[in-house]
Amino acid sequence: MKKRTFLSLALTPTLLFATAAVTQAADKDKHGHGHGHGDHKRQTSPKGAKAYIVSPKDGKTVKRKFKVVFGLNGMGICPAGLTAQGVPIPDTGHHHLLIDVDTLPPLNKPLSDQVPEKIKHFGKGQTETMLELPPGKHTLQLVLADYGHVPHNPPVVSKKITITVK
Ligand SMILES: [Cu+2]
Numbered sequence: 576m577k578k579r580t581f582l583s584l585a586l587t588p589t590l591l592f593a594t595a596a597v598t599q600a601a602d603k604d605k606h607g608h609g610h611g612h613g614d615h616k617r618q619t620s621p622k623g624a625k626a627y628i629v630s631p632k633d634g635k636t637v638k639r640k641f642k643v644v645f646g647l648n649g650m651g652i653c654p655a656g657l658t659a660q661g662v663p664i665p666d667t668g669h670h671h672l673l674i675d676v677d678t679l680p681p682l683n684k685p686l687s688d689q690v691p692e693k694i695k696h697f698g699k700g701q702t703e704t705m706l707e708l709p710p711g712k713h714t715l716q717l718v719l720a721d722y723g724h725v726p727h728n729p730p731v732v733s734k735k736i737t738i739t740v741k
Contacts, residue, residue, distance in 0.1 A: 617683065620727035621666050624649035626717040633736035639710065641740075644703045645670045645717055650731065655698035657722050668719040668727060670697040672704065675713055679732065685724040696724065708740045 629644035631637050653667035671686050672695040673679075680686060686694055697704065717733035720726045 615723050615725055617725055617728045618721040620731050621649055624731045626719050626731045626733040628715055628733055628736055631738050636739045636741050639740055640707045642705055652700045654700040655722055663722040668721050669700055671718045671720055673716040682726040682730045686720055710740050712739050
């Protein structure tokens, strides 16, 4: 009787981890406030891009509760965060309203989300807001920033306007 020899093949399970796909999702955030910025590459702004305050007009007197309308030329508004593919959409950003801010914050890193009474993020892509401020003079200024809240290069910053709240 002939003995049959079986060659048993040791099948080592090849576990391939899709590491690349996992790290891509790290900067994503549903609420538009992903301030994680590991290796953030500052986004460029196209030539001639301009942010401006549509309303109220510079020098106007407004009621205690008033609407601010944001304007943007030469770029698009996009909620904060990356696309499903893990990339930013070029030439887009979201507005930030600076209230009574004398000196612009550093424009090469994420705008703070710790002082909402001074720097308001509109990470859902809003183009207007209602404000309520105490009576007196106030300044308003817009700064556009990218998916990770970092202003573009060159920065897209509006003229600072002064209003009086009665
Ligand atoms: Cu922001």
